[in-house]
Amino acid sequence: MSVQRPLPVIAVDGPSGVGKGTLCSQLAQSLGWHLLDSGAIYRALALQVINDDLVDADETTWVNAANQLDLRFVVTDNGNTEIYLADNNVTAQLRSEQCAKVASLVAPVAAVRQALLHRQQAFLKPPGLVADGRDMGTVVFKNAPLKLFLTASPTIRAERRHKQLQNSGVNVKIRDLLKDIEARDARDSSRRVAPLVPALDAITIDTGEMSIEQVFEYVMSLVNKTISQ
Numbered sequence: 287m288s289v290q291r292p293l294p295v296i297a298v299d300g301p302s303g304v305g306k307g308t309l310c311s312q313l314a315q316s317l318g319w320h321l322l323d324s325g326a327i328y329r330a331l332a333l334q335v336i337n338d339d340l341v342d343a344d345e346t347t348w349v350n351a352a353n354q355l356d357l358r359f360v361v362t363d364n365g366n367t368e369i370y371l372a373d374n375n376v377t378a379q380l381r382s383e384q385c386a387k388v389a390s391l392v393a394p395v396a397a398v399r400q401a402l403l404h405r406q407q408a409f410l411k412p413p414g415l416v417a418d419g420r421d422m423g424t425v426v427f428k429n430a431p432l433k434l435f436l437t438a439s440p441t442i443r444a445e446r447r448h449k450q451l452q453n454s455g456v457n458v459k460i461r462d463l464l465k466d467i468e469a470r471d472a473r474d475s476s477r478r479v480a481p482l483v484p485a486l487d488a489i490t491i492d493t494g495e496m497s498i499e500q501v502f503e504y505v506m507s508l509v510n511k512t513i514s515q
Contacts, residue, residue, distance in 0.1 A: 294430075295422075295431070298310050299424070299484065301482060309436070313506075320416070328392065329389045399479055423435070444460055
């Protein structure tokens, strides 16, 4: 009698600017697993809310928008993921500060999170999944065999974001970025529904003084110890 093992999940949580996206992309590519960028789902909803002029609408309207979200993820030949909202490639738009701000408004709404929960869980397919978010280990994939929580100081994260925006040709004051990051951290960690906190069995990694390569190598050592290939 054979016992079917559950599909493996690596849940990676933490605030913005700690390197979750880069790490998760590297892990998914190295392991040949699927990748879930849960933040992109919330930012896609935020973009829909912005496009439909619903930023100041009530929560019921946001939930309806979440239930009707026409969203597709397409993996290109070079391994990148493109995001389509109603057949429009919105990958670049989702990186805007406006999307991030509106996403932080709709994300704390319990009914919105419930509407998007199953859409996130549907990403779990063979051979496995790397899940990037803020409540992957505490809510979406509670039984993940490996849970990570990445962190770094707000100052370091603001510096990273400033450099990223400058490289994209966007001029913004670093003190404004720091103020936004601290405000968002406060909202995310204090919200009643799925607050941004490490899972009890998560391994916390401070990426502030680590290179991308060092973080990846350390996490791969954890993967090899925790999840048999």
